[in-house]
Amino acid sequence: MQSIETEPRKGLIEIENVTIRFAGDSGDGMQLTGMQFTNTSAILGNDISTLPDFPAEIRAPAGSLPGVSGFQINFSSRDIRTPGDGPNVLVAMNPAALKVNLGDLEKSGILIVNSDAFSDLNLKKAGYEKNPLEDGSLSAYRLISIPLTDLNLNALKDLGLSKKEADRCKNFFALGMMYWLYDRPLEPTLNWIESKFQKNPTILEANVRALRAGYNYADTTELFTTHYRVRKASLAPGKYRNITGNEATALGFIAASQVAKRPLFYASYPITPASDILHELSRHKNFGIKTFQAEDEIAAMTAAIGASFAGHLGLTGTSGPGVALKSEAIGLAVMTELPVVIANIQRGGPSTGLPTKTEQADLLQAMFGRNGECPVPVLAPATPADCFAMAFEAFRIAVTFMTPVFYLSDGYLGNGSEPWKLPRVEDLPNIDIQFRTDPEGFHPYLRDEATLARPWAVPGTPGLEHRIGGLEKQHITGNVSYNPDNHEFMVRLRAEKVARIANFIPEVKVFGKPEGKVLVVGWGGSYGAITSAVEAMQERGKSVSSVHLRHLNPFPKNLGEVLSGFETILVPELNLGQLLWLLRARYLVDALGFNKIKGHPFKISELVSKLEELV
Amino acid sequence: MKENGKQIGHTAGVVDLKRQDFVTDQEVRWCPGCGDYSILAQTQKTLPELKIPRENFVFVSGIGCSSRFPYYVNSYGFHGIHGRAPAIATGVKAARPELSVWVITGDGDALSIGGNHFMHAIRRNLDINIVLFNNRIYGLTKGQYSPTSEFGKKTKSTPQGSIDYPINPLCVALANEATFVGRSIDVDVKHLNTVLTQAAHHKGISFVEVFQNCNIFNDGAFKHFTEREHREDRTINLEHGKPLIFGKDRNKGIRLNGLRLEVVELGNGITESDLLVHDAHSPDPSLAYMLARMDYPEFPVPIGVFHAIGKPTYDELMEAQVQDSISRMGPGKLEKLLASGDTWVVE
Ligand SMILES: Cc1ncc(C[n+]2csc(CCOP(=O)(O)OP(=O)(O)O)c2C)c(N)n1
Ligand code: SF4
Ligand SMILES: [Mg+2]
Numbered sequence: 032m033q034s035i036e037t038e039p040r041k042g043l044i045e046i047e048n049v050t051i052r053f054a055g056d057s058g059d060g061m062q063l064t065g066m067q068f069t070n071t072s073a074i075l076g077n078d079i080s081t082l083p084d085f086p087a088e089i090r091a092p093a094g095s096l097p098g099v100s101g102f103q104i105n106f107s108s109r110d111i112r113t114p115g116d117g118p119n120v121l122v123a124m125n126p127a128a129l130k131v132n133l134g135d136l137e138k139s140g141i142l143i144v145n146s147d148a149f150s151d152l153n154l155k156k157a158g159y160e161k162n163p164l165e166d167g168s169l170s171a172y173r174l175i176s177i178p179l180t181d182l183n184l185n186a187l188k189d190l191g192l193s194k195k196e197a198d199r200c201k202n203f204f205a206l207g208m209m210y211w212l213y214d215r216p217l218e219p220t221l222n223w224i225e226s227k228f229q230k231n232p233t234i235l236e237a238n239v240r241a242l243r244a245g246y247n248y249a250d251t252t253e254l255f256t257t258h259y260r261v262r263k264a265s266l267a268p269g270k271y272r273n274i275t276g277n278e279a280t281a282l283g284f285i286a287a288s289q290v291a292k293r294p295l296f297y298a299s300y301p302i303t304p305a306s307d308i309l310h311e312l313s314r315h316k317n318f319g320i321k322t323f324q325a326e327d328e329i330a331a332m333t334a335a336i337g338a339s340f341a342g343h344l345g346l347t348g349t350s351g352p353g354v355a356l357k358s359e360a361i362g363l364a365v366m367t368e369l370p371v372v373i374a375n376i377q378r379g380g381p382s383t384g385l386p387t388k389t390e391q392a393d394l395l396q397a398m399f400g401r402n403g404e405c406p407v408p409v410l411a412p413a414t415p416a417d418c419f420a421m422a423f424e425a426f427r428i429a430v431t432f433m434t435p436v437f438y439l440s441d442g443y444l445g446n447g448s449e450p451w452k453l454p455r456v457e458d459l460p461n462i463d464i465q466f467r468t469d470p471e472g473f474h475p476y477l478r479d480e481a482t483l484a485r486p487w488a489v490p491g492t493p494g495l496e497h498r499i500g501g502l503e504k505q506h507i508t509g510n511v512s513y514n515p516d517n518h519e520f521m522v523r524l525r526a527e528k529v530a531r532i533a534n535f536i537p538e539v540k541v542f543g544k545p546e547g548k549v550l551v552v553g554w555g556g557s558y559g560a561i562t563s564a565v566e567a568m569q570e571r572g573k574s575v576s577s578v579h580l581r582h583l584n585p586f587p588k589n590l591g592e593v594l595s596g597f598e599t600i601l602v603p604e605l606n607l608g609q610l611l612w613l614l615r616a617r618y619l620v621d622a623l624g625f626n627k628i629k630g631h632p633f634k635i636s637e638l639v640s641k642l643e644e645l646v
Numbered sequence: 647m648k649e650n651g652k653q654i655g656h657t658a659g660v661v662d663l664k665r666q667d668f669v670t671d672q673e674v675r676w677c678p679g680c681g682d683y684s685i686l687a688q689t690q691k692t693l694p695e696l697k698i699p700r701e702n703f704v705f706v707s708g709i710g711c712s713s714r715f716p717y718y719v720n721s722y723g724f725h726g727i728h729g730r731a732p733a734i735a736t737g738v739k740a741a742r743p744e745l746s747v748w749v750i751t752g753d754g755d756a757l758s759i760g761g762n763h764f765m766h767a768i769r770r771n772l773d774i775n776i777v778l779f780n781n782r783i784y785g786l787t788k789g790q791y792s793p794t795s796e797f798g799k800k801t802k803s804t805p806q807g808s809i810d811y812p813i814n815p816l817c818v819a820l821a822n823e824a825t826f827v828g829r830s831i832d833v834d835v836k837h838l839n840t841v842l843t844q845a846a847h848h849k850g851i852s853f854v855e856v857f858q859n860c861n862i863f864n865d866g867a868f869k870h871f872t873e874r875e876h877r878e879d880r881t882i883n884l885e886h887g888k889p890l891i892f893g894k895d896r897n898k899g900i901r902l903n904g905l906r907l908e909v910v911e912l913g914n915g916i917t918e919s920d921l922l923v924h925d926a927h928s929p930d931p932s933l934a935y936m937l938a939r940m941d942y943p944e945f946p947v948p949i950g951v952f953h954a955i956g957k958p959t960y961d962e963l964m965e966a967q968v969q970d971s972i973s974r975m976g977p978g979k980l981e982k983l984l985a986s987g988d989t990w991v992v993e
Contacts, residue, residue, distance in 0.1 A: 074990050219988065263992075272989045282984060289980045296741050316971035318978030321740055321964055326766040330733035333726065333763075337706070337737025340724055341745070345737065363727050453989070456981050490722035490738070490745050493701045498670070498717050500725025501709075510672065511717065 041250075042257040048107040049213065049261055050115030053205070054132045055124030057090050057100045060202035065102025067206055071219045073273035073450050076263030077106040080559065081448045082114035082632070087303070087386045094148075094156040099131045106213075108262040112414070112559030114447060116634035120212075122205055124148060124179075126157035133169075142172040143208070145201070147180035175254050179204055186244035187237050196234070200241035207245025214260045217242060267452060274451040276415035276444035277304070280348075280374060281311035283422025285318055288344050290423075291430060291462035294319040296338035297346045298331040300353060303386045304442040305376040308348045328353035332360035332373070339369040340499075342466060342489035344426060348374035351393045352383060354400070361435055362401045365525065367499045368476075368485050370429035370436075373407075374422070377441040379630045388630025389443035391555050392606035397437040398584060398613065404522045406529040408432070409584040411439040413558035416451035418444060421581060427462050432532055433484040439583070441605075443632045444556040470494030475509035482535075483528035485509075529585060536582045538589040543569055543576030549645050550597035551577040552622070554610050557603055557633050564638035573646045583610070591618050599645055601625055603633060663694040670720045676711060681832035681858035685779060686718055688835055692842045693721075696746070703746050706735040708760055710752035710786045712779035712858070729760025732767035735774050736960075743961040746846070747774040754784045757793040757813060768822040768851050770960040775845050775852040778815055781860035782867050789863035801863075815855045816938035816952060820931045825850040827934065827953040831872050832858045837883065837949060844951055850959045871947045880942050884950035889921040892946050900937075900945070907936055909945060926954045 051068065055061045062083055069081050082103040091098030105115035120141040123129040125148035136142060149162055163169055164176050183201040184194065203220075210217055220242060228235035249255050274282075288295035297320065299309045313322040321343075325331035331347045339345030347357065354375050364371045377393045379385025397409045408428055412421035418440055425438040467473060467486035475497045476485050488495040497509065505512035506520060541550075542562060553561040558579050568575040578593055580586065594600055594614070600622035602611040608624035615622055625641050627633060668690040676682045693703065703721035707713035709728035716723030726734045731749045739747045749767075756764045756778050767774070783801070784790040790803040794815065798807040819827050826848040830838040838856065845852035857868045871880035882892035882900065890900035891912075899921040901910045910916050925933070934953040941947060972978075 070988055074988055076990060076992065266992045268992050270985060270989055270991050272985065272987050285978075285983065286980055289978070294741070296737065298737065315978060315983065316968045317975040318980075318983075319968060319972075321968060323736065323740060323964075325733065325736075326762050329730060330736070330763050330766065333730040333733040334737035334740070336726075337724070337734040337739075338741040339737070340734075341704075341738045341741040343737075343741040359727055360730065367724075453984050456984070490704045490742065491701055493699065496701055496721050496723075498672075498705075498723030498725065500707075500716070500723075501727055502725065 041255065043214065043260055044257050045260050045262065047109055047261065048105070048111065049120065049259065050103060050105040050118045051120040051122065051209065052101055052103040052118035052132055052135070053122045054099060054101040054128035055202070056093055056127070057086055057088070057098050058093060059100070059124045060199070061100045061102050061124070064202045064206045065104055067220045067223065068209060068215075069104050069448060070223075070273055071210070071215050072104065072106040073271070074219050075215060076266075077108065077261055078111045078264035078266060079104060079106045079273065079449060080111055080114045081105070082443065083446045085387050094125055094127055094153045096127050096131055096157060099128050101128070101132060106261055108264050110264060110266070112563050113632070113635060116636050122209065124202075124205070126153045126159055126163070129163065130157045130159065136172060138171050140172055141175065142169060143175045143177065143205075145179035145205075146176040147178045177254065182244065182248060183241055186240050190233055190237055190240075192233065192237055197237060200237050203238050203241040204245035204248075207242040207247075208249040210242075211246045211249035212255060212258050214258055217246060266450060269452040271450045271452055273448050274416055274419075275307075275446060275448040276412065276418040276440055277307040277376065277446065278311055279416055279418035279451065280422045280438075280440060280445070281308050283419040284312070284346055284372070284426065285315060285320065286419070286456075286459060287423045287426035287462060288318065288320065290459050291344065291426065291464050293464055294321065294343050295346060296321050296323070296335060296343040297348065298323040298325050298334040298338070299348045300325050300328045300331050302350045302353050304378055304445045305348045305350050305353070305374065307445065308374065308376070328356035329360060332357035332371075333363070335371045336360060336364050336367070336369055339364075339371050340367070340490070342487070344430070345369070345371040346374070347371065348376065350376050350378045351380045351396065354393060354396060358401045361407060362403060362405050363501045364435035365401075365405050365407060366501050366504070368433045370426070370433055370487070372425045372429050372436050372438055374438040374440065376445045377439060385630045387442065389441045389556065389632060390605050390628065390630065391441060391557070392609065392628070393439065394554070394583065394606070394609040395612065397439055404526065406526050407435050407437050407584070408529055408532055409437040409439060410582055411555040411580070412444060413555065413579055413581055415444050415447050415449045417581070419451070419454070423459065427460060428532060430462060430464055430487075431484065431535065432482050432528060433487060434529065439555060441556050447556075466492065467495060468492055474507045475499060476504050477507050483524065483531060533585040533588045536587060539578045539580065539587045539593060541576050541578055541593055544574065545576070545593070546596035547574035547576055548597065549575045549599045549601055549642060550594065551575065551601045551603065551638075551642070552580065552594075552610065552614065553577065553603055554580040554583055557605065560633035560635050560638055561603060563635045564642060567635065567639050568642050568646070573642070575642055575646060580610070583613070586617065594618055594620050599623065601641065601645060603627075603638060603641070605632070661697045661699050663700055665690045665694060667700060668693050668720050670718055672717045674718050675714065677862050679861040680711070681781065681860065682712055682715070682779060684832045684835060685777070685838065685856055685858060686715060688838045688842060690719065692839055692846060695843060696846050698746050702744065703748065704735075704738050705748045705750060706731045706738065707750040708752070708755035710755045710784070711860070712750060712752040712785070713755060715750040729755050729758070730763060731755070732760065732763040732776065736767055736770075736772055739772055739774050739961050740964055743773070743965055749774055749776040751776065751778050752785070753778065753780045753782060753792045753794040753815070757815060757818065765818070765822050768819055768824045768853060771823070771825055771850045771957050773850055773959040773961050775854070777842070777845075777854045777856060779858040780815060780855050781858045781864055783860050783864035785860045785863055814938060817935060819853040820935045820938060820953060823931070824853045824953065825955050825957050826852040826951070827938070828853070828951045829855045829949045830857075831868065831881075831949060832856055833872055834877070834949070841951065844954070848954055850957055871942050880946050882946040882948050884924045884926070884937065884948055884952060886924055886926040886951065886954075889918050889923050891918070891921065900940075907940060907945070926951050929955055
């Protein structure tokens with residue numbers, strides 16, 4: 032495929048950083064458009080961060096406000112950590128998309144709209160009384176109004192497609208325009224179209240044409256006078272790919288299985304936003320992976336426990352509602368001390384809540400959401416790419432300590448993406464699994480002195496036949512015991528086992544000075560926004576530092592000491608203050624919460640204003 | 647399973663085990679006289695006959711009196727949580743198809759709280775054996791009615807009589823396309839042994855219902871047909887290829903009349919050739935379903951093997967997909983996987 036070289040007939044201006052949001056109807060292909068733009072920008076060497084935002088309904092009524100789907104990408108020649116607070120450029124494919132997203136567009140930002148979609152009917156559906164393209168209400172923006180539907184249909188008119196089929200390509204027309212506007216090559220998307228529509232040459236041709244037509248239109252029309260170039264970011268040397276959090280999670284689990292040399296058994300019941308992990312893992316059975324789509328989350332959890340009892344790496348993945356169902360069985364894994372990883376890709380709750388929106392409100396569920404004294408280690412990745420390392424870490428802890436482990440990702444991390452520097456396989460931490468095989472002196476609940484882990488003795492091993500279950504165990508023998516002293520001893524022992532994991536995890540590193548006025552403590556997906564906000568404050572000479580927790584139970588050993596070095600501790604969370612609650616209880620610190628529960632991640636500016644208030 | 651090149655579990659050599667080899671050192675804690683004792687004894691007698699190494703058995707259970715069973719069988723055992731044994735067993739068997747996996751469950755465990763898992767393990771045709779101890783009562787929680795308790799049953803939780811219509815476990819299993827369905831009685835030890843043996847040899851899901859007397863909370867629930875003096879007249883043993891004859895004097899039989907079964911007496915022009923011949927291997931489970939619905943007093947209570955057909959099993963199909971992926975794509979290479987999709991290099 033030949034590349035399109037444009038003579039710089041128009042001005043080419045270099046800029047550092049752009050945030051674009053593509054918004055349209057759920058049927059308009061905005062997610063695909065966004066992902067193509069992302070991929071191309073990644074290959075071009077920009078640093079990127081993305082935020083897909085889609086409705087819970089597969090196809091809400093066309094043109095309606097709930098049916099609007101959006102995809103935001105921040106791309107930069109600098110190191111960036113978030114998908115951007117708000118777009119500099121908004122592409123709105125219809126009035127509803129404009130209505131829903133306009134509030135986020137920066138003043139004097141570029142607003143590209145498909146004017147053909149602003150019919151009376153669509154305006155009414157979006158709740159506009161007058162056409163905003165005509166009433167001057169958009170004068171604060173650089174409005175570029177384009178009859179995109181017609182232009183696209185025109186470009187495809189002799190292909191013999193139905194109007195509906197041809198119209199489906201208009202997202203690629205829009206993408207082509209954006210490629211011109213930000214000086215991106217068409218090749219990566221052309222290659223994608225080629226392989227995707229191999230079997231359907233007409234559709235292939237239609238998409239290619241739409242993309243090129245959009246590009247050429249932007250190049251020739253008087254509407255655009257300049258275009259922009261965002262240079263490569265200076266990322267650390269290495270081989271990169273763009274990766275979403277859910278993909279990285281799946282790869283982290285596969286890597287753990289490969290390094291541990293034990294097959295992975297993934298049991299799951301489909302749920303947004305975790306299903307992608309099931310889809311991803313079921314594509315890689317050549318790694319010896321078995322995937323089981325269970326009848327419900329209880330079955331998924333208990334099947335993972337069964338597989339773990341049988342010597343596989345038992346894994347289950349879900350979101351908050353599914354964790355609620357798994358709770359009793361997680362207790363069973365605690366009692367039987369079997370290694371199982373429970374991945375919770377959190378979403379807005381309670382109950383069914385906001386299936387496609389992000390939230391961090393399941394931390395206390397992971398900590399305490401079970402009957403009895405039931406300690407479970409809890410980990411949380413900080414960025415989409417970090418999902419790989421933490422998924423891997425979850426299994427390292429699970430098998431080293433013979434315990435279930437919670438892995439708390441969220442919708443923002445799971446669906447968001449960023450460039451990922453590929454790790455070298457030989458640099459991955461070791462996971463050493465030794466099944467017990469020697470019957471001499473074997474007891475199912477005899478423990479390793481350092482880790483307090485019990486032996487993993489799998490069926491099929493002669494001489495180690497034993498029975499375990501959810502009833503309280505007698506210390507060492509593992510026989511059923513109702514003895515009061517034994518029960519208290521075992522409850523304390525299970526707690527101690529999890530507490531001791533602190534000896535085997537890294538201490539927290541302070542971003543900024545180790546002592547000072549304000550310490551921001553974060554966890555999970557708010558890493559990017561917090562770090563950027565703290566960095567901005569530091570650049571202004573303010574005494575603000577941060578720590579980001581990837582291990583939430585147990586906490587890293589030095590956390591208490593770090594906290595004591597600051598006057599004020601601020602804990603931003605997408606919940607009502609769950610980590611805050613844990614920190615206050617554990618360290619008796621008078622920490623403050625900064626809480627947002629809107630289904631959206633933190634903006635850097637929100638955090639900066641809060642910090643300005645504090646210092 | 648191979649572990650570091652070493653085979654775990656015996657493979658070669660004759661497996662010569664005795665009943666005693668399957669007895670554990672744990673004190674059996676069922677009430678004296680409970681039907682569970684007999685089922686335990688018969689299972690321990692059946693296992694050595696299967697010539698499977700002891701370490702390759704896994705007994706999984708839920709919660710209930712019956713679900714204490716794994717503690718008393720000297721093999722690998724997993725006492726799970728209420729109703730979830732089929733799902734736990736799915737994990738065990740799917741991971742390790744070479745193991746002989748048994749689920750021990752109760753009428754409440756399998757049909758109330760665990761109904762969903764029960765149904766799905768069966769329809770997947772997982773190669774495990776499910777033995778349901780049906781005492782038509784919740785034993786462990788001290789005597790509430792269960793999904794198999796008769797309508798109107800008075801229990802602690804139903805002082806005015808139960809208003810739930812009962813279900814028939816065999817019909818549930820057949821409706822979910824079970825490939826092996828059998829039934830026996832705790833006190834009929836020989837029969838129990840043959841049904842368990844056939845179940846164990848069946849490849850695919852084997853479902854066996856055992857009528858089990860709970861002499862504390864539902865004593866005599868099956869007495870009217872299990873007591874010696876009536877047993878031959880009030881039960882009928884289904885044997886593949888044989889006409890359905892029953893009675894102390896072997897003078898009664900089951901005939902198919904249009905779309906209904908009926909009891910007939912032999913003689914007066916009715917001969918054996920008029921009787922239904924049991925076909926356990928018919929791919930169509932409709933007749934098995936009709937037989938399963940027979941109940942005293944209109945009919946004798948049927949026991950034996952109702953249905954036994956072959957069908958690829960879930961665990962073998964799952965394993966086959968893994969093998970197929972390996973032969974299509976080659977064994978997974980982590981390095982390659984991590985670098986899949988579009989990559990770029992930063993110098
Ligand atoms: C989640 C949960 N709910 C309730 C119980 C209490 N419970 C234990 S056994 C049981 C019923 C057992 O009846 P069945 O399965 O028929 O077994 P049986 O004791 O009769 O052998 C109940 C309700 C439990 N252990 N767990
Ligand atoms: S309560 Fe009934 S079922 Fe339970 S052990 Fe006693 S007799 Fe058996
Ligand atoms: Mg019962």
